[in-house]
Each structure stands twice: as C-alpha cells, then as structure tokens.
Amino acid sequence: MRRIAPLGLRTRLIAAFLLVAAICAVTTAALTYQKARNAILKQTQDTAVSSLREQIEQQTTRLPMTQDQLQAVVTELGKRGKPHPWTVFGEYGSLRASSSSAAPFGPVTDTLRRKVRENRYGAFQRVENGSGDPYLTIGIAAVFPHGGVAEPTGAVYFASVPLTDESRTVQAMVDAAKQGAVPAIALAVIPALLAARSVLRPVRDMRRAAQRLGLGRLDTRIEVRGADELAGLARTFNETARALEHSVAELREAEVRARRFASDVSHELRTPLAGMLAVTEVLDEDAEQLDPDTAKALRLVSAETGKLAVLVEDLMEISRFDARAAELNLDDVDLAVAVGKTLERRHWDDGRVRTDLPPGVRARLDPRRFDVVLANLVGNALRHGGAPVLITVRTGPGEDGERLLVEVADSGPGIAPEVLPHIFDRFFKADAARTRSAGSGLGLAITLENVRLHGGTLRAANGPFGGAVFTLDMPLEAHA
Amino acid sequence: MPRVLLIEDDPSVREGVGLGLRRRGHEVSAAETGEAGLALMRSFRPELVLLDLMLPGINGVQVCRRIRDTSEVPIIMLTARGDDFDIVVGLEAGADDYIVKPARTEVIEARIKAVLRRLSDPAGGRPEVAHHGELAIDRSGLTVAKNGERLALAPSELKLLLHLSASPEQVFSRQQLLEYVWDHSYHADARLVDACVRRLRHKIEDPDRSPRYIQTVRGFGYRFGPL
Numbered sequence A: 001m002r003r004i005a006p007l008g009l010r011t012r013l014i015a016a017f018l019l020v021a022a023i024c025a026v027t028t029a030a031l032t033y034q035k036a037r038n039a040i041l042k043q044t045q046d047t048a049v050s051s052l053r054e055q056i057e058q059q060t061t062r063l064p065m066t067q068d069q070l071q072a073v074v075t076e077l078g079k080r081g082k083p084h085p086w087t088v089f090g091e092y093g094s095l096r097a098s099s100s101s102a103a104p105f106g107p108v109t110d111t112l113r114r115k116v117r118e119n120r121y122g123a124f125q126r127v128e129n130g131s132g133d134p135y136l137t138i139g140i141a142a143v144f145p146h147g148g149v150a151e152p153t154g155a156v157y158f159a160s161v162p163l164t165d166e167s168r169t170v171q172a173m174v175d176a177a178k179q180g181a182v183p184a185i186a187l188a189v190i191p192a193l194l195a196a197r198s199v200l201r202p203v204r205d206m207r208r209a210a211q212r213l214g215l216g217r218l219d220t221r222i223e224v225r226g227a228d229e230l231a232g233l234a235r236t237f238n239e240t241a242r243a244l245e246h247s248v249a250e251l252r253e254a255e256v257r258a259r260r261f262a263s264d265v266s267h268e269l270r271t272p273l274a275g276m277l278a279v280t281e282v283l284d285e286d287a288e289q290l291d292p293d294t295a296k297a298l299r300l301v302s303a304e305t306g307k308l309a310v311l312v313e314d315l316m317e318i319s320r321f322d323a324r325a326a327e328l329n330l331d332d333v334d335l336a337v338a339v340g341k342t343l344e345r346r347h348w349d350d351g352r353v354r355t356d357l358p359p360g361v362r363a364r365l366d367p368r369r370f371d372v373v374l375a376n377l378v379g380n381a382l383r384h385g386g387a388p389v390l391i392t393v394r395t396g397p398g399e400d401g402e403r404l405l406v407e408v409a410d411s412g413p414g415i416a417p418e419v420l421p422h423i424f425d426r427f428f429k430a431d432a433a434r435t436r437s438a439g440s441g442l443g444l445a446i447t448l449e450n451v452r453l454h455g456g457t458l459r460a461a462n463g464p465f466g467g468a469v470f471t472l473d474m475p476l477e478a479h480a
Numbered sequence B: 001m002p003r004v005l006l007i008e009d010d011p012s013v014r015e016g017v018g019l020g021l022r023r024r025g026h027e028v029s030a031a032e033t034g035e036a037g038l039a040l041m042r043s044f045r046p047e048l049v050l051l052d053l054m055l056p057g058i059n060g061v062q063v064c065r066r067i068r069d070t071s072e073v074p075i076i077m078l079t080a081r082g083d084d085f086d087i088v089v090g091l092e093a094g095a096d097d098y099i100v101k102p103a104r105t106e107v108i109e110a111r112i113k114a115v116l117r118r119l120s121d122p123a124g125g126r127p128e129v130a131h132h133g134e135l136a137i138d139r140s141g142l143t144v145a146k147n148g149e150r151l152a153l154a155p156s157e158l159k160l161l162l163h164l165s166a167s168p169e170q171v172f173s174r175q176q177l178l179e180y181v182w183d184h185s186y187h188a189d190a191r192l193v194d195a196c197v198r199r200l201r202h203k204i205e206d207p208d209r210s211p212r213y214i215q216t217v218r219g220f221g222y223r224f225g226p227l
Helices: A007-057 A067-076 A109-116 A164-214 A229-287 A292-323 A334-343 A369-387 A443-453 B011-023 B034-044 B060-070 B082-094 B105-116 B155-166 B172-180 B188-204
Strands: A087-091 A095-098 A125-128 A135-144 A147-163 A333-334 A354-358 A362-365 A389-398 A401-409 A457-462 A468-475 B003-007 B028-033 B048-052 B075-080 B099-100 B129-132 B135-138 B144-145 B212-215 B221-224
Touching: A007 A067, A007 A125, A007 A135, A007 A164, A067 A095, A067 A147, A109 A125, A109 A135, A109 A147, A109 B034, A135 A164, A135 A369, A147 B212, A164 A229, A229 A292, A229 B105, A333 A334, A333 A369, A333 B172, A334 A354, A334 A362, A334 A389, A334 B172, A354 A401, A362 A369, A369 A389, A369 A401, A369 A443, A369 A457, A369 A468, A401 B172, A443 A457, A443 B155, A468 B075, B003 B034, B011 B028, B011 B105, B028 B034, B034 B048, B034 B060, B048 B060, B048 B105, B060 B075, B060 B082, B075 B082, B075 B105, B082 B099, B082 B188, B099 B105, B105 B155, B135 B155, B144 B188, B155 B172, B155 B188, B155 B221, B172 B221, B188 B212
Parallel strands: A354 A389, B003 B028, B003 B048, B048 B075, B075 B099
Antiparallel strands: A087 A095, A087 A147, A125 A135, A135 A147, A333 A362, A389 A401, A401 A468, A457 A468, B129 B135, B135 B144, B212 B221
C-alpha cells in the first residue's frame, strides 16, 4: 500500500483559492439562475392565468352546455392567447373540446384536474411534452355569480402555453453563468499563484538557510522583507543564527586553544625526552656497578622515561587527529602479508594468535596506520582478554565499493557492559583501582581515529562465547 | 666504527645522542648549527651525518642539499613524526633515511648500521659490470655510469638501483623494498621509497620520456625494465 505523497504548500494554496472561487461562482450563478428563472416564469404565469381568467369571465355560457357550445368557447378562447399563443381545452362533464386539432386532449394531467377542482381561482402546472419542450398548463373552472357567490358552471378550461422563449432565456442565463464561472475560476489561479509565491519564497529561503546552517555555514542570514509574520520569523531565524554563530565560535576558540595547548605541551616535552631517551641505555648499563638504591632509582628513571616517550608520542598523534593534520600515506598491500608481518614484528607468531585470512586479497591503505590498528587490537586482546586470539579477515560488497572486514576476538571474559560505551574514550580506565593502564591510555582512541581516517568504523562488542570482539569495517580501497 | 657528524641545535639531544653513540663506540662530532655542521664536513670528514631538520639559521633541508652538492655521504634526518611535510622535503633534498624523535640509542644505531650496510648480492656469479641500456652498473665497485659518465648516487639510491636491477622485470612492493634496501622493519614509511625513486629517476632517466629503467606498476610497486 503506497501512501499518497503529501501535497505541497503551493498546491494546497492554489487548490484552496480555486475551491473558494468555484464555490463563489457556482453559488452566484445558482442564485441568479433561480431568482431570474422564477421571476421570468412567474411573470408569464401570472399574465397567462389572469388573461385566461379574464377571457373565461367574458364568455357567456348557457348551461347545460353542448359539445358545439363548448367547442365554440374553446375556439374563441384559443384565439386570445396572452402573452403567447396558447391551446385551449374545455371539459364539461364527459364533453371534451380542443382549440387545436393537433392536440385534441393536450398535456392536461390528472394532478392539474384535481387541483382545479380544489381551487376555484384556478391552478397551473409546468409540464414537458414528449420532446422535452416545457409548457405551462393552466386550468380554471368557469363560474357564474349567483347571489353574490360564485357557483361553478361545471365547465373547466385548460390552456397550454409553450414556455420555449422563457426556457431559452433561462438557458442563455445558465450559459452566461457557466461562461463567466470558468474564466473566473481560471483567473483565480493568478492571485493563488501570487499568494503562494509570497508565502513560499520566504519559506523556501528559510529552508535553504536552515540547510546551510546545518552544513556549518553559521554566517547564513535571511533577507527580511516587509513586516508580516514571515518577516518576523526571518528576523527570529537571523537572531538565532547569530547567537548560534557566536556561541559556536566561542566553543571553537576554546577547543582550538585546548588542542593547541595539548599539542604545544607534547611538542615541548619531546625535545627533553629525546635527550633523556638517548641516555637511558647508559643508565641501565651503569646501574650494575652502583649501590642498589641508586641502581633502582636509575632503572626507575629509565623505565618511566620510556613510558613517558610513548605517552607523548600518542598525545601528539591524537593532537594531529584533532587538528585534522593526520595524513593517509596509501599503498597497495597484500593483506595476509600485512597481518603476518604485524604479528611477526611483535613476536605474536608463537601460536597465541590464530588467523583466518583469505589469500591474495589486496587492499589500498596506510600500512603504518593499519599496523598500529591491528597491533593495538591484538595487544589489547592478549592483555585484557586472553589467548587464543582469532583474527578474521573478510571482504564483502558495500554501498560504495568493496569493504574490508577485520574481526579480532579474544578468549577472555569479555568487556563489562558499563565499560563498553567508553571503551574508545581517551584515558578511560576500565578498572578504577588501576591508576595507570599498561599503555598510554590512548591506544584505542588512536586506533579508532586511524580507522576513521580510512573512512571506516570500529565497533566493540562481546561475542556469543564470552570473549570481546572488535570489528573493523573499512573500504578495501581507501582514499586520501 | 663509523665517524658520525651530529647536527642538532638542542643541547640535551645533542649531548644525549652523542653520549649514547660514543658509548657504543662511534666517533661523534657535534655541531649546533647548519653552518657549523657544513664547516665540520670538510675538517671531520664524517662517514655519516645525523641531521636535525629543525635548525635555526639555515635549516636542515638546506643543509642536506648543500651536503649533497659535493658528497654522497649517507644522511639520516632526525625528525618528529607529524612534521610530515618536512620528511618529504628532506627526502627530496637527498636524505637516505629518517629517525623519529624521541628515539632510543639502539634505534638510532640500528638505522646507522642499516644505511652503512653493503647490499649482499642476491645472485652471485654474474659479471661485475652489467649493462642495461645506457646504464653500466658495477656491482663490485658499486658505481653506476650512464653513457660512460659516472653518476653520483646517494647510498639509498645506489642500493635501490642495485636491488631492482639484480632481478630485472621482477615487481617489488614498497614494503619489500623498505625491508631489503632500508632494513626497516616492515611498516615504515613508503614515502621513503617513493622519494628515493624520484631522485633516482631524476639522475638516470631521460627527463622528457616516461621512465624506462624504474617503472611503476600501479597497485603493486616498482620494477627494473623491461627495457
């Protein structure tokens, strides 16, 4: 079942305008038609009825009437039709007469006969003959005055007046109304379009502006026209955008300052560390010949210098990601070889890590960053989870080209549910009691950034059999 | 043990690296500025230069170019990772390798040894001078001549050319070249290879033709020939 698409504002406005115009035109036409028709017909009726009555009253009849007398009266009446020529029929008991030989009994209905008997002033009825021409039929019972009271003579005269002219007049009016209504409705489209445009343009401008705002163009403003509600809305929009721009600018400045500070600090730390790190070997070697306390102190300095160097290196790496200064140096690599070398370099090729690699898969990626990602995931799996660790590499179709899927699963207890959402946070301590993690505390954050730089995603979850599972999904061919 | 010239403006790094290398038996001479380093080039005649890229006055890249004008001495840059642009510029200027600071002395020494290492000939028993088109490559004398004219090649350029030309028409990935030629553990920087190939092409290829000797195989790496 498809839902019908909602109509646009423009369509609805035009439809409303047309509907109003149509209702106006139709109502006006209908009322005009009805009034005019009634007026025209009433005039014809009244004239015909009164003239028939007059004519009947002028006739002298002797009762009881014979067929000849009835025919004579009818013929006489038939000559004096007003406003139009008419055909007159007479009925007296069982006698019948007609002024026209073409219509011997005429279109007199029983309804009219009954009405005439009930109403001594006469009655009339509009009828149509077989070919649909309208007629007015009038019936009047002839009376004679008797002691101040009109007594019926028993003769009833009917006149049938053709209404062709009136019908034509009315038809002409209907046509005029129709011909007037259609252009009126058509003309209504113009103000409808204008009104729609005047409403829609600000709405459309606002939509575009909102889109631009959403894309981060916070300097977007709308031109305010006029002083109506839409202009008020535009003004409010502009004020909102201005406020937003201001606060975002402040936030960005603060963020830039914070990032620059982190970056500057790590840069500043690097130079003294370079000097310190170069001499740690000397400390370690000479500690052998010194008293135990000094030796211990020297080894401590040496070990911590090494850790500090790693931390500073990681801090700088994160700073570069934050400053969008991290670059991809892409190369085409054989995945099986790349994974094998990563394990080999760190001496993890001793059976603790199992691999499930399709041979001959080539990917375009940054080998150094990929190595860092994989080493970090496997290192974490070994440290926090436990051997055996399984690396599964698969390729599959994605929305925009082939995807590379790498899964690193360990055999440990898995990741605690309260830890999962924060696993990629910087310096996140899974165990509050552990003041310092084995690494810099930035490992997984850097891993995630490296994956993102390749246009991929990294998810952490617990596998069906309890161990932690990290799933890396990135394009098989990354773009710098 | 090789004589190392260390050009580094920061005293702690200069002293620390100098001390570490001396302890391992190297003869180290240190200079604080590029100018002082260039002066020492003549008097000290180092077998290897450790060069900091961020120097006051004439910077490391310029120093590197000046050294290369007159000498094929191996040059290793001291850089900070993230100064990506500097690495590329330094490599283009003729450096053979680079070390990211901070680094332990053992790492620095490993790089020094790798740069100074002579390539073992992968296929012995071949004629000493192999002719490839206009190039004459002398594997034992470690010289390359083009049209009889000897080319001045930096150590990394020479090693790369010897390695590629030892197996003509075989494709080597960048990662393989990093391992064989630079002795880098696997995931070093492929830009080392690319920069070296560019410098080498500049010296051996015809500038107005597509590369003949060192050809790029898209998606795989580089190969020597086919001519």
